[in-house]
Amino acid sequence: MSLRVISLQKIYIDPFKRNGTESVRNVSFDISKGEIYALIGQNGAGKTTAIKCILKFIKLTNGQITFNDKDLNIVMEKNKVGYLPELLQIPSIITARQYLKDLGILRGLESKYVDCKINELAILLDIHKALDMNINKLSKGMKRKIAFIQAVINDPELLVLDEPTDGLDPISRRKILKYIREMADNGTTILITSHLLADLEKISDRVGLMDEGQLLSEISISNENVDSNKLDLEEWYFQTLMGKEKPNEASR
Amino acid sequence: MKQAVKYRIVALMDDKFFMFITLLLFIVLNYNMFIDSGVLSLGDASFNSDIKSTLLINNFIIVCSIYALLTSVYIGMGVFGKDIESGQIYIMLTSFPKRYKYYWGNWIGLVIAIFLVLLLLILNFIMAALVLGVRNNINSVFLVFRNVFINMLVLMTLTFVSSIHLKGYKSAFVGILGLAVFNLYAFLKIPFAEVVIPISTKLRRVLAAFVPVVNISVPSIHNKLSAVYNDVIPLGITNKFIYQLLYITLLLILGQYMFKKKEIM
Numbered sequence: 103m104s105l106r107v108i109s110l111q112k113i114y115i116d117p118f119k120r121n122g123t124e125s126v127r128n129v130s131f132d133i134s135k136g137e138i139y140a141l142i143g144q145n146g147a148g149k150t151t152a153i154k155c156i157l158k159f160i161k162l163t164n165g166q167i168t169f170n171d172k173d174l175n176i177v178m179e180k181n182k183v184g185y186l187p188e189l190l191q192i193p194s195i196i197t198a199r200q201y202l203k204d205l206g207i208l209r210g211l212e213s214k215y216v217d218c219k220i221n222e223l224a225i226l227l228d229i230h231k232a233l234d235m236n237i238n239k240l241s242k243g244m245k246r247k248i249a250f251i252q253a254v255i256n257d258p259e260l261l262v263l264d265e266p267t268d269g270l271d272p273i274s275r276r277k278i279l280k281y282i283r284e285m286a287d288n289g290t291t292i293l294i295t296s297h298l299l300a301d302l303e304k305i306s307d308r309v310g311l312m313d314e315g316q317l318l319s320e321i322s323i324s325n326e327n328v329d330s331n332k333l334d335l336e337e338w339y340f341q342t343l344m345g346k347e348k349p350n351e352a353s354r
Numbered sequence: 355m356k357q358a359v360k361y362r363i364v365a366l367m368d369d370k371f372f373m374f375i376t377l378l379l380f381i382v383l384n385y386n387m388f389i390d391s392g393v394l395s396l397g398d399a400s401f402n403s404d405i406k407s408t409l410l411i412n413n414f415i416i417v418c419s420i421y422a423l424l425t426s427v428y429i430g431m432g433v434f435g436k437d438i439e440s441g442q443i444y445i446m447l448t449s450f451p452k453r454y455k456y457y458w459g460n461w462i463g464l465v466i467a468i469f470l471v472l473l474l475l476i477l478n479f480i481m482a483a484l485v486l487g488v489r490n491n492i493n494s495v496f497l498v499f500r501n502v503f504i505n506m507l508v509l510m511t512l513t514f515v516s517s518i519h520l521k522g523y524k525s526a527f528v529g530i531l532g533l534a535v536f537n538l539y540a541f542l543k544i545p546f547a548e549v550v551i552p553i554s555t556k557l558r559r560v561l562a563a564f565v566p567v568v569n570i571s572v573p574s575i576h577n578k579l580s581a582v583y584n585d586v587i588p589l590g591i592t593n594k595f596i597y598q599l600l601y602i603t604l605l606l607i608l609g610q611y612m613f614k615k616k617e618i619m
Contacts (some may be wrong), residue, residue: 159447159618178448185448193361193368193507208357208449252445 105133105156105174105260105291110165112148112155112315125151127315129165133308138282138292140302141168142339143312149295150188152312156293169260169291177259181209184258188265190249194238198229198248201237202255209256216255217351223251239242242269249278250278254285261285263294267301279305303335311342358459358570359466366429366437366467372381375428375469379421379479387413387482410486410494414479415570420470423567425471426506427529429464430513432614435521443618457613461514461606466507474500501568504598508567509533511602515609519614532565539586541568556589563588566598 103354113122126148133139141149154160156167158174168196169177177183192201199220206216217231224230227247240248246269253261266282267275275298283305286292296302302309303323310320323335366372387410437443441454450456479516513529520528537543539561542550553561569585591597 125510154618157444157448159444161617179452181447181449187441187444189441190445191442193364193442195368196364204357204360205445205449208446300413 104170105293106136106168107131107156109156109167110152111163112151112160113163125315126155129317131317131320133293135287137289138286138288138294138305140306140309141293141312142299142302142309148315149312150264151244153264153293153295157183157262159188161202181256182259182262184256186249186253186263188268192237192245192248195236197234198237198240199233202248202251205252205259206255211256219255220251223254226281227251227274233262243271243274246270247274259291261290261292263292265296266294267296270349275301280351299335299339306331309335311339326329355459357453358450359454359463362460362463363467372429375425379417383413383417383478384482399517410483414475415498418475419570422502422506423509423533426509427513427526427533429467429509430524430529431517431526433460433514433517435517435525438618447618453614454610457610464510464514465507468503468510472503483497498570501570504595505567507602508565508598511605512565515605515612517610518612535561535565536567559588559589562586566594566601568594
């Protein structure tokens with residue numbers, strides 16, 4: 103089971119100009135079942151556009167996206183895709199529990215199962231006391247946790263996370279990262295983007311670096327590398343992106 | 355689709371400005387009605403009953419029409435833009451791979467919201483009529499509310515469909531432009547300006563085809579409690595109500611196609 107992205111290209115055509123803007127250029131990568139693939143890059147590198155193309159929010163100019171060698175729509179129709187956007191504002195007049203329950207039912211889950219799942223995840227992320235509060239009374243971090251729960255409530259086969267730990271305290275971050283890793287170990291295919299490279303280093307299996315719409319380079323993160331401190335993702339990021347710049351100079 | 359309908363209604367209830375203007379409508383409406391009618395209630399209960407009745411229905415028609423048309427533009431504007439800003443559209447579309455379900459669910463949610471507000475207005479009207487001891491022609495009242503409802507649907511759908519490509523207040527502009535066109539062909543005037551524009555009946559009927567809103571004139575004391583319909587019928591059409599339904603259906607089908615092709619950035 104894997105996500106396969108082949109020669110992804112997105113050109114935005116400006117109706118007033120002849121040439122369009124190429125936001126994503128010939129991006130290809132595979133993510134195997136149970137693998138966490140991280141997309142990193144500077145702001146405007148094309149990460150979010152690539153994700154939106156993959157999830158069909160934006161139409162591809164060229165390229166192909168398959169999941170298990172079939173069209174991704176098939177997985178989406180089975181409600182087996184989870185997505186956490188970078189920004190998610192939740193209607194403030196309902197309770198967190200109601201919001202999550204509605205989304206669970208929307209994704210075809212049984213009401214009882216949704217209740218159990220909400221409780222389980224809320225306890226895990228330490229927000230069970232906030233479940234019955236109106237969302238406008240929750241802190242930014244709590245809202246982010248609710249947003250994370252909505253992405254995983256349907257036990258997705260493909261999970262796409264855009265900045266999942268943004269705005270969270272260190273303990274919550276650790277809990278969410280651990281949960282993401284466990285999901286992957288249980289067979290979920292995960293695509294993640296974040297600017298927190300230390301977080302990605304802990305959980306990712308592979309990392310792809312995007313710049314100006316292109317996938318510049320990929321790196322595997324093996325346990326051996328991390329344990330023996332052979333790999334420093336931040337250093338690799340700077341070296342690849344800056345090209346000529348030496349690591350020592352980059353870290354100054 | 356049911357969940358999209360529910361989400362749209364919740365989102366509307368979450369809109370504090372919408373809730374505020376709805377509450378304000380009821381306060382203004384009842385204040386006007388009871389003060390004005392109270393002044394005329396001196397003496398015998400049957401005294402000035404025609405005037406009281408006319409006043410009651412006048413108040414409702416005027417306030418309902420103005421409020422309803424503006425509300426339709428307000429709730430229809432920026433529906434999709436607001437969802438993109440909040441990120442909810444991505445969650446919904448991940449759950450609804452068929453975009454039309456999300457699209458229709460949103461529209462139905464807005465229709466239900468409009469219907470509920472009008473239902474409250476009807477109940478308010480009936481209660482006011484009972485309190486003031488005014489008897490009204492039920493068929494006439496029903497016809498007025500039916501026309502207010504269909505007018506709201508026309509403008510809301512126009513704004514809703516334009517909000518697919520126009521963000522926020524830009525889509526409201528389409529609805530307001532629609533209202534201006536309606537004012538032009540119905541009253542031969544530019545709104546908020548006392549400029550009379552003499553246009554031919556044929557052109558008025560052409561304009562009415564683009565924005566088919568029924569002109570609900572208030573009843574006068576001479577025609578005994580009935581609303582007057584001094585309407586402009588679109589060119590080539592005999593039944594404006596049927597035309598309005600057809601217009602809404604065609605707009606929605608066009609909107610569904612536009613939404614299918616839309617790139618959700």
